[in-house]
Amino acid sequence: MDLSALGPEELSRELRAGGIRIIVYGLGLVGSTLAAVWLRFGAHVVGIDRDPATAGRAAAGEGPAGEPLVSEAFRVGLSEGRFRVVPDEGEIEARPAVRFLAVPVTWSDGRTVLNYLEDAMEAAVGHSRSGDAVVVKPTVPIGTTRRLARDAAARAGLRLDDDLMLIYSPERISAGRAVLDVEEHYPAIVSGIGPRSTKLAEDLHGLVARAGVIRMSSMEAAEAEKMFEGVYRDVNIALANELAKVADAYGLDFEEVRRASNSQPYSHIHSPGLGVGGTCIPVYPWFLVDNALGRGLVPELTMTARRINLSMPEFFASMADREIGGLRGRRVAVLGLAFRGDVADSRLSPTYDLVLELLRRGASVIVHDPLIAEDDSLRAMSVALTGDLGTALRGADVVVVATDHSAYRELDGDSIRSMSGGSPLVMDTRHVLRPDRMHGIRLRQFAGHTQ
Numbered sequence: 001m002d003l004s005a006l007g008p009e010e011l012s013r014e015l016r017a018g019g020i021r022i023i024v025y026g027l028g029l030v031g032s033t034l035a036a037v038w039l040r041f042g043a044h045v046v047g048i049d050r051d052p053a054t055a056g057r058a059a060a061g062e063g064p065a066g067e068p069l070v071s072e073a074f075r076v077g078l079s080e081g082r083f084r085v086v087p088d089e090g091e092i093e094a095r096p097a098v099r100f101l102a103v104p105v106t107w108s109d110g111r112t113v114l115n116y117l118e119d120a121m122e123a124a125v126g127h128s129r130s131g132d133a134v135v136v137k138p139t140v141p142i143g144t145t146r147r148l149a150r151d152a153a154a155r156a157g158l159r160l161d162d163d164l165m166l167i168y169s170p171e172r173i174s175a176g177r178a179v180l181d182v183e184e185h186y187p188a189i190v191s192g193i194g195p196r197s198t199k200l201a202e203d204l205h206g207l208v209a210r211a212g213v214i215r216m217s218s219m220e221a222a223e224a225e226k227m228f229e230g231v232y233r234d235v236n237i238a239l240a241n242e243l244a245k246v247a248d249a250y251g252l253d254f255e256e257v258r259r260a261s262n263s264q265p266y267s268h269i270h271s272p273g274l275g276v277g278g279t280c281i282p283v284y285p286w287f288l289v290d291n292a293l294g295r296g297l298v299p300e301l302t303m304t305a306r307r308i309n310l311s312m313p314e315f316f317a318s319m320a321d322r323e324i325g326g327l328r329g330r331r332v333a334v335l336g337l338a339f340r341g342d343v344a345d346s347r348l349s350p351t352y353d354l355v356l357e358l359l360r361r362g363a364s365v366i367v368h369d370p371l372i373a374e375d376d377s378l379r380a381m382s383v384a385l386t387g388d389l390g391t392a393l394r395g396a397d398v399v400v401v402a403t404d405h406s407a408y409r410e411l412d413g414d415s416i417r418s419m420s421g422g423s424p425l426v427m428d429t430r431h432v433l434r435p436d437r438m439h440g441i442r443l444r445q446f447a448g449h450t451q
């Protein structure tokens, strides 16, 4: 069946009847969200994940923490016999299929890590038959999709945009609202290796993206679009951190100034804080560096922004050192391990760097997080992680709010004093605490209220 020859209506009918299968490689946040979106559409979905624990959770109807719509879609799909999880495609009979690749592309030791995507591309193209489609979803350096697909298709003896449709459509989701980001919030960015792939990309994503579809002129333009989004954010967060340092030096309330500046449409000053975490924003700038250096260009602003954001944990550890008169032998409670508020994801969280800087200065550290119960990295540092505020604050000389979890907004001076048994210095790196509730507390807000 040549998927590119079907119209949206026939595509929809075949997907719902199971005549065309959706196969998702990678059941992490992105892949499980895609599986859920297509299950909610009524399609027949096969999930593949090489990690048995992840595959097991999905097969039991469990999506990532904090994504209830994913778990619900898995359970409905399982009950209706429209969802299966298998270790590889060899376990299922061949049928026309759209294969989504939702595996990680990361950065390590100065280079883009593509081996997961290479393996998934090899498997997906290898199982593809004439008329099928492969859709690449991770954020990648410009030129990656074409290069990997060309090699895999050559090995499989498939002609791209002829036998096999090849689509690049970057996922634009954020933890905690992933399904609605795909279905409601953002237009789908689509592109193909040729006109037939591009048409199919538009028809397919148009079935589920109610915010519409933006068709890009090439896969390279689509790869650049997603990477530029992330670089824009990282650079603007670095700018916010730099402006906040100046505001702090003048004893200004940065939030007040920021709101006023952003009251006109040309200013979008972001929020300052402990730094930039997650698998997206700290990583994408390095892909740009990879691409730029590859063409003899030096992306100075992008690299400087990365340096500024990476320097924030040390900036705050030094602030605590100064304000408390030396951290050696002191007990520090760090509130928040997650990379941003109200998510249970600590990947690349700046809290890890803050903990290391505090330990380096001779402090003893305990970390609190309301959503993350255990963490191998903290365990390796022999740093306790607790979900109980009383345990975290007991005997604390310094309290650092590292993550903007909404649970911390309700904290007040009396409870901090009673739980700590003293009067610790409280440093708020994310403007979470309410100064009017901090009576009797030594509060040091970054570019905010100090008492």
Ligand SMILES: NC(=O)C1=CN([C@@H]2O[C@H](COP(=O)(O)OP(=O)(O)OC[C@H]3O[C@@H](n4cnc5c(N)ncnc54)[C@H](O)[C@@H]3O)[C@@H](O)[C@H]2O)C=CC1
Residues within 6 Å of the ligand: 025, 026, 027, 028, 029, 030, 031, 048, 049, 050, 051, 054, 102, 103, 104, 105, 106, 116, 117, 119, 120, 137, 138, 139, 140, 171, 172, 173, 174, 175, 279, 280
């Ligand atoms: N996490 C996020 O908020 C966003 C991530 N992205 C992009 O999507 C990519 C994936 O992100 P996540 O889903 O968070 O990653 P993840 O690490 O949570 O999940 C990836 C899954 O793929 C599995 N896997 C790896 N290689 C495989 C293979 N060959 N076959 C089958 N399964 C395989 C892993 O076992 C893992 O469970 C990221 O690298 C990023 O580029 C894009 C937007 C948002």
Ligand SMILES: CC(=O)N[C@@H]1[C@@H](OP(=O)(O)OP(=O)(O)OC[C@H]2O[C@@H](n3ccc(=O)[nH]c3=O)[C@H](O)[C@@H]2O)O[C@H](C(=O)O)[C@@H](O)[C@@H]1O
Residues within 6 Å of the ligand: 171, 172, 173, 174, 175, 229, 230, 233, 237, 240, 270, 271, 272, 273, 274, 275, 276, 277, 278, 279, 280, 281, 339, 340, 341
């Ligand atoms: C598709 C995609 O990659 N979307 C991105 C994703 O961002 P993500 O979930 O990684 O969170 P984020 O809101 O960008 O925050 C990343 C990191 O940056 C920090 N951060 C964020 C905004 C800000 O003004 N200041 C700041 O310090 C956060 O604390 C966090 O550590 O989701 C964001 C969203 O939609 O909220 C989106 O704006 C981002 O571009």
